[in-house]
Amino acid sequence: MDPPVPALHDRAVAAADRLLAAESVRVVSHDDADGLTSAAIAATALERAGLAVDVEIKHGLDEAAIDDLATTGGTVLFTDLGSGGLDRLAELADTGSFTPVVADHHEPADGSIEHHLNPHCVGLDGGRELAGAGTAYVLARTVLDRAGVDEPDPRELAALAVVGAVGDRQTVDGELVGANAAVAADGEAVGVIESGTDLAIYGTQTRPLPKLLEYTTDVRIPGITGNRQGAIRFLEALDVELRTEAGWPTWADLGPEKRTQVASALLTRAIERGVPAERIDALVGTSYILPREEPGTQLRDASEFATLLNATARYEESEIGLAVCRGDRDGALDRAETLLKNHRRNISAGIEYLAETGTTEAEHLQWVHAGEQIRATIVGIVAGMALGEGDIDRHTPIVAFANKPDGGVKVSARANGRLGDRGLNLGTALREAAATVGGEGGGHAMAAGATIPEGAEETFVSALDGRIGAQLN
Ligand SMILES: [Mn+2]
Known part of the structure; x- marks a missing residue:
C-alpha cells in the first residue's frame, strides 16, 4: 500500500515511531466534526498498535491549557489543533518529560518541535487539500504500518477522514480535492466510501x-x-x-x-x-x-x-x-x-425570536442583541438563517450578539448575496472592530465571529459599520 499523502510520509514515519516508543498516549483534539473524527482515527490506530490511549476533547488550546498538559507530562498527540500553539509547545517540549506530537492542518505559529505533521509544512493547503482528520489518517496509516498491523484494513479509517474533511467544509466546487481526494480514494478502494454526482x-x-x-x-x-x-x-x-x-x-x-x-x-x-x-x-x-x-x-x-x-x-x-x-x-x-x-x-426558536424582535439598522449593517435568548454557540447559524425572515432584510449584513455563559459577549456576523463581489470581508472587519474594544474576532468573508466585553456592543457596532462601509466603497 502506497502512503496516501507521499509529501507527508517522512514526517509521519518519525512521528509514528515516536508514538510507538511510548506505552501510553494522550490524544488531545478539537471539539468539532473534524476534531472528533481526527481523535477517533488516531485513538483507533494507537490502540490497535497496542498502546493505552486517553482522549481529551477541547474547545481550543490556549497557553494555559498547553501548560497544564505539559505539567502532567508524557506523550501527547494533538490532532486538529496544536499548530497554532507551536511556539508554546516548542518552549515546553525541551524542559522535561513532556513529548508533544502534533498532527494538525491549521496555520502553524512560529516555533518548531521535533514531530509536527501539517500539510502547510509540505506546501499543501490545509484549508482545502487536507483536513485535521486526513492528517490524523496519514499518521494512523503510518502507525499501523510501522507496527505491522494490517487487519482490519487500515484504509477503512478513511471513512471518518472523509467525514472530517466534509465537516471542515473543505470541498471545492462540491468535491474533495488534492490529498483529501486521495484519502477518499483509499476509502473507496476498501468499500467504506462511495462517491458519486x-x-x-x-x-x-x-x-x-x-x-x-x-x-x-x-x-x-x-x-x-x-x-x-x-x-x-x-x-x-x-x-x-x-x-x-x-x-x-x-x-x-x-x-x-x-x-x-x-x-x-x-x-x-x-x-x-x-x-x-x-x-x-x-x-x-x-x-x-x-x-x-x-x-x-x-x-x-x-x-x-x-x-x-x-x-x-x-x-x-x-x-x-x-x-x-x-x-x-x-x-x-x-x-x-x-x-x-x-x-x-x-435554531428554529432562535430564528423565530430574531424575526419577531427585528433588527436595528445602522448605515451598512443591521444588528440585534439576543442576550440569553439564543445560545452563544448557535447564534451565528441562527443569524445566517434569519436573513430574509420577517422584516430582516436579506441583503444587509446581520450582526447578532448573545451573552456567553462564562462572561463576555459573542458576536456573529453573516451576509448573503453578492456583497462579497463588492468587497465585503466580515472576517477582517470583525477582527479590526473587535480590537478597538479590546475583543478578538475573525473568520471568513461572509461569516465571521468575535468576542467582546459586555457593554461594548454599541461602540463595536459603530466601529464595524465604519469598516464595512469602507470595504463596500
Ligand atoms: Mn479542522
Whole structure:
C-alpha cells in the first residue's frame, strides 16, 4: 500500500515511531466534526498498535491549557489543533518529560518541535487539500504500518477522514480535492466510501423530500425554496410518490432514475427562473456515502454524519460524538440524535425570536442583541438563517450578539448575496472592530465571529459599520 499523502510520509514515519516508543498516549483534539473524527482515527490506530490511549476533547488550546498538559507530562498527540500553539509547545517540549506530537492542518505559529505533521509544512493547503482528520489518517496509516498491523484494513479509517474533511467544509466546487481526494480514494478502494454526482443539498438521507427542496438555502429557486406547498406541487408534477406508508420519502428513497429526473427538472426550473449559472452549478456536487452505515440514517452521508458530530460538540457532549465515531451505534447514537433534534429546535426558536424582535439598522449593517435568548454557540447559524425572515432584510449584513455563559459577549456576523463581489470581508472587519474594544474576532468573508466585553456592543457596532462601509466603497 502506497502512503496516501507521499509529501507527508517522512514526517509521519518519525512521528509514528515516536508514538510507538511510548506505552501510553494522550490524544488531545478539537471539539468539532473534524476534531472528533481526527481523535477517533488516531485513538483507533494507537490502540490497535497496542498502546493505552486517553482522549481529551477541547474547545481550543490556549497557553494555559498547553501548560497544564505539559505539567502532567508524557506523550501527547494533538490532532486538529496544536499548530497554532507551536511556539508554546516548542518552549515546553525541551524542559522535561513532556513529548508533544502534533498532527494538525491549521496555520502553524512560529516555533518548531521535533514531530509536527501539517500539510502547510509540505506546501499543501490545509484549508482545502487536507483536513485535521486526513492528517490524523496519514499518521494512523503510518502507525499501523510501522507496527505491522494490517487487519482490519487500515484504509477503512478513511471513512471518518472523509467525514472530517466534509465537516471542515473543505470541498471545492462540491468535491474533495488534492490529498483529501486521495484519502477518499483509499476509502473507496476498501468499500467504506462511495462517491458519486448528486444533488448538493443537505439532508438527502434523512430529510423528508419536500422539506429537502424547501431548504435549498444556498441556491434560491423561486417557487420551491422556502415554499413547502410549491415544493410539493413540483414533486407531484413529476409523479413522485409522496404519500407512502412510511411517511414522506427521502431523496435516497427514490430510485436512481427518479433522482436523475427530479434533479434535471430542478435545474431546468432554476434556469427558467433566472438563477445565475454559478449558483445553479452549486446545486450539484459529489456526495460521499458510507455504505456500511444503515441507509436513511444520519451516518450514511458524510455531511449528515458531520452535522450530527457538530451537534454533540455544540452542547458540550463531545464524548458522545467521539463514541459514535468509535462505533457506538446504540446509546451514543441515540443521544447524538436527540442532541441534533434539540439543536434544530433551538435554531428554529432562535430564528423565530430574531424575526419577531427585528433588527436595528445602522448605515451598512443591521444588528440585534439576543442576550440569553439564543445560545452563544448557535447564534451565528441562527443569524445566517434569519436573513430574509420577517422584516430582516436579506441583503444587509446581520450582526447578532448573545451573552456567553462564562462572561463576555459573542458576536456573529453573516451576509448573503453578492456583497462579497463588492468587497465585503466580515472576517477582517470583525477582527479590526473587535480590537478597538479590546475583543478578538475573525473568520471568513461572509461569516465571521468575535468576542467582546459586555457593554461594548454599541461602540463595536459603530466601529464595524465604519469598516464595512469602507470595504463596500
Ligand atoms: Mn479542522
